[in-house]
Amino acid sequence: MTDRKKPTIPMLFKKVEDGAPITWLTCYDYPTAYLQEQAGIDMILVGDSLGMTMLGYDSTLPVTMDDMIRHSQAVRRGAPNVFVIGDMPYMSYQASTESAIRNAGRFMAEAACDAIKLEGGVEVCERIEGIVKAGIPAIGHLGLTPQSVSALGGYKVQGKGALQAKKIIDAAKALEDAGAFMILLEMVPDRVCELITQRAEHCIIMSLGSGPNAHGQLLIYHDMFGLYPRFKPRMAKVFGNAGEVILNGLKGYVAEVTDRTFPQPEHWFGIKDEEFDELQGML
Ligand code: KIV
Numbered sequence: 001m002t003d004r005k006k007p008t009i010p011m012l013f014k015k016v017e018d019g020a021p022i023t024w025l026t027c028y029d030y031p032t033a034y035l036q037e038q039a040g041i042d043m044i045l046v047g048d049s050l051g052m053t054m055l056g057y058d059s060t061l062p063v064t065m066d067d068m069i070r071h072s073q074a075v076r077r078g079a080p081n082v083f084v085i086g087d088m089p090y091m092s093y094q095a096s097t098e099s100a101i102r103n104a105g106r107f108m109a110e111a112a113c114d115a116i117k118l119e120g121g122v123e124v125c126e127r128i129e130g131i132v133k134a135g136i137p138a139i140g141h142l143g144l145t146p147q148s149v150s151a152l153g154g155y156k157v158q159g160k161g162a163l164q165a166k167k168i169i170d171a172a173k174a175l176e177d178a179g180a181f182m183i184l185l186e187m188v189p190d191r192v193c194e195l196i197t198q199r200a201e202h203c204i205i206m207s208l209g210s211g212p213n214a215h216g217q218l219l220i221y222h223d224m225f226g227l228y229p230r231f232k233p234r235m236a237k238v239f240g241n242a243g244e245v246i247l248n249g250l251k252g253y254v255a256e257v258t259d260r261t262f263p264q265p266e267h268w269f270g271i272k273d274e275e276f277d278e279l280q281g282m283l
Contacts, residue, residue, distance in 0.1 A: 120140075181204065
């Protein structure tokens, strides 16, 4: 824990006004949340990507609300002074506005989140309106929306054609009008992202693989540190290869236990001679 002041929504808008980019990362566990707060990250997304990065599923679809709550609670304990966003998992909001409000409420009440995020365009505006009316800050997510990966035909850039780009621009306006205070654009072409950012009136636009002309950037933590072995998306700059460091450490452990160089006396605990003699006498 640090003594910094936890960012609030007005503080995030002030950053936008000052032209200072907002920093945002995914995070799913206590020790990483602790480090992210120390590093001065503004916002954490407890993403349903945890289904892939932490639980090893092939997609985000099997992730449940209970999974999300458990991980969000751990993150909140590790980062009490970061703005934490709970990501609404598949089928936690699609069926009805009432289920959307109830599940969004769980993130706030059970995990002390500051906001929720959900995927989709015009079709989720009614959900956003309901959630916001219930007093819960909501974030939209457009472009590549992993819960619709099957309908989108894979993990591909969205909005490359003019018609599709126009649809994303219109959806961003609709989400803003529905009350979303922030929208994430994932894998949208840079100039489309720039247009959306320029047109946003009371909404913060964040980029994940959508170029520099947004109000801030999001990255997936596991991609940044070589911790997700299955694939490496283009936008995922590696800031340090923790995966390699950990693998080398694990190999070292196997080698040292095997050749008996670990443990050494400083790694174990002893018993005083007199106590040991007494013990032997009892046996
Ligand atoms: O679940 C997640 O981490 C996300 C990102 C891919 C934006 O929604």
